[in-house]
Amino acid sequence: MANVLDKLLSLDRRWIFLLVLLCVGTPIVLPIGLPVATTGSTRAAFDYIEALKPGDYVWISFDYGPSSAPENDPMAEAILRQCFAKKIRVIVCAFYPLGGLGLATNSLAKVTAQFPNVRYGEDYVNLGYKDGAAAAMRRLGENIAEAFPADVNGTSLTQIPIMKGVRSIRQVQLVVSVATGVIGEYWITQVHSQIGTPIIIGPTAVAAPKYYAYLNAGQLVGMLGGMKGAAEYEKLLSARYPDMARFYQTTRGFTATKGMDGQTVIHAVIILFILIGNIAYMSRRAAQKKGA
Amino acid sequence: MHIPGIETWIAAFLTLAAMSFLYKDNPFFRFAESLFAGISLGYFIGITLNQTLVPNLIQPLHQDFAQNWDLLVPGLLGVLLYMRYVPKIGWISRYALSIYVAYYIGLDFTRRIHGEVLPQLARAIVPLTQFDSHTIFYSLIFALGVFSVLIYFFFSKEQDAVTRRVARLGIWFLMISFGAAFGFTVMGRVALLIGRLNFLILDWIYPMVGLG
Numbered sequence: 113m114a115n116v117l118d119k120l121l122s123l124d125r126r127w128i129f130l131l132v133l134l135c136v137g138t139p140i141v142l143p144i145g146l147p148v149a150t151t152g153s154t155r156a157a158f159d160y161i162e163a164l165k166p167g168d169y170v171w172i173s174f175d176y177g178p179s180s181a182p183e184n185d186p187m188a189e190a191i192l193r194q195c196f197a198k199k200i201r202v203i204v205c206a207f208y209p210l211g212g213l214g215l216a217t218n219s220l221a222k223v224t225a226q227f228p229n230v231r232y233g234e235d236y237v238n239l240g241y242k243d244g245a246a247a248a249m250r251r252l253g254e255n256i257a258e259a260f261p262a263d264v265n266g267t268s269l270t271q272i273p274i275m276k277g278v279r280s281i282r283q284v285q286l287v288v289s290v291a292t293g294v295i296g297e298y299w300i301t302q303v304h305s306q307i308g309t310p311i312i313i314g315p316t317a318v319a320a321p322k323y324y325a326y327l328n329a330g331q332l333v334g335m336l337g338g339m340k341g342a343a344e345y346e347k348l349l350s351a352r353y354p355d356m357a358r359f360y361q362t363t364r365g366f367t368a369t370k371g372m373d374g375q376t377v378i379h380a381v382i383i384l385f386i387l388i389g390n391i392a393y394m395s396r397r398a399a400q401k402k403g404a
Numbered sequence: 405m406h407i408p409g410i411e412t413w414i415a416a417f418l419t420l421a422a423m424s425f426l427y428k429d430n431p432f433f434r435f436a437e438s439l440f441a442g443i444s445l446g447y448f449i450g451i452t453l454n455q456t457l458v459p460n461l462i463q464p465l466h467q468d469f470a471q472n473w474d475l476l477v478p479g480l481l482g483v484l485l486y487m488r489y490v491p492k493i494g495w496i497s498r499y500a501l502s503i504y505v506a507y508y509i510g511l512d513f514t515r516r517i518h519g520e521v522l523p524q525l526a527r528a529i530v531p532l533t534q535f536d537s538h539t540i541f542y543s544l545i546f547a548l549g550v551f552s553v554l555i556y557f558f559f560s561k562e563q564d565a566v567t568r569r570v571a572r573l574g575i576w577f578l579m580i581s582f583g584a585a586f587g588f589t590v591m592g593r594v595a596l597l598i599g600r601l602n603f604l605i606l607d608w609i610y611p612m613v614g615l616g
Contacts, residue, residue, distance in 0.1 A: 136598055242455065262463075330527065378594050
């Protein structure tokens with residue numbers, strides 16, 4: 113037994129990489145369909161948007177890049193689907209420099225293809241990317257056109273019908289920041305704290321723990337933590353809208369719900385690794401003490 | 405069966421090149437790494453120019469100079485930052501940098517105090533008389549955690565027998581929070597692997613074997 117544990121402690125880590133690859137890859141080829149339980153913070157986010165009226169404004173900020181797209185894309189797309197299904201007007205922007213705008217454009221193209229009645233400029237607008245997130249957010253509280261004089265195509269905001277009803281972010285009912293890194297915090301501390309606009313954050317799992325402090329302090333109305341949060345949102349959306357349920361069941365594209373199979377399997381394996389590693393370490397230490 | 409487009413092949417090659425580092429360092433990985441760094445920089449320059457400098461500075465000056473002449477000031481400060489590349493007049497860039505730093509200190513100061521410290525401090529001070537037993541239990545744990553961690557980080561006085569015990573409790577709270585952060589980090593990193601494997605299997609391999 114001691115021999116086996118010693119071998120495990122000196123195992124080439126590349127075997128573990130291979131095992132992780134198999135554990136994550138197998139559920140993609142052979143989906144398991146494990147259940148996803150919803151949590152309070154995700155339900156609060158979903159219910160808040162459900163309570164909005166048709167014609168209300170939701171500002172969705174794409175504050176992430178391709179490096180966290182598997183976590184953040186499903187969140188952003190699920191929220192866009194909910195907004196369009198409820199005829200809520202959506203203003204999109206990006207504050208993340210490396211790919212935020214590209215991902216916003218891709219997600220909008222993907223989701224609006226499912227809603228043929230939704231028209232650009234009337235039901236949604238893409239304001240593009242802006243440098244200096246914190247400073248730009250401060251301007252949004254006074255005049256959106258000072259931070260974003262034109263949309264992503266260079267059209268002046270005065271010529272875009274959807275922007276006629278909203279001069280500053282004070283007239284927006286909700287801000288959703290799908291975020292990696294610090295930009296989500298700027299929305300809370302610059303916009304919510306200074307202006308009072310309600311905020312929902314969809315952070316990557318790595319960033320999620322720090323947002324619990326804001327959630328606990330009542331500075332967020334809801335939060336979707338990582339891929340798990342996105343999968344919960346997809347479940348809530350499917351339960352509320354039968355069309356969405358059909359879409360999420362039949363799409364060949366990537367969804368967070370599909371990703372959770374691999375997550376669950378690999379988490380079980382990692383817990384096993386931690387247990388084995390600790391047992392091997394402690395038994396070796398006990399053997400060394402005995403020998404001393 | 406259909407052969408995926410060239411963009412899918414490039415993306416698949418670069419994904420495998422990046423992942424090959426897990427076996428050992430190799431020229432394919434270094435090529436992918438350098439390419440990524442170069443493309444990121446080029447993309448950043450392009451997007452800042454097109455989405456920020458043109459609509460917020462160049463267009464307003466071009467369309468209505470009399471109304472927007474004040475934009476020349478931040479524009480000039482931006483140009484001054486690049487003076488550091490001219491050794492003889494490099495000192496000029498410090499003026500622009502000092503204004504930039506001062507602005508963000510002011511912005512961040514109010515952000516931290518008004519947006520983080522005060523609201524979270526207010527949440528940490530809750531009356532225990534107005535809640536049910538469940539909320540009181542969590543509030544007590546919360547208060548205990550805040551107090552013991554603060555004691556742990558109090559370095560102005562040497563710890564005695566009592567404060568050492570409280571600080572030790574603070575370490576336990578910190579360890580639990582690090583554990584939670586580690587769990588989330590594992591989930592985040594696995595999510596990225598899931599995203600890449602989904603792409604390799606569903607967008608690259610499946611169409612080639614007639615399953616896409």
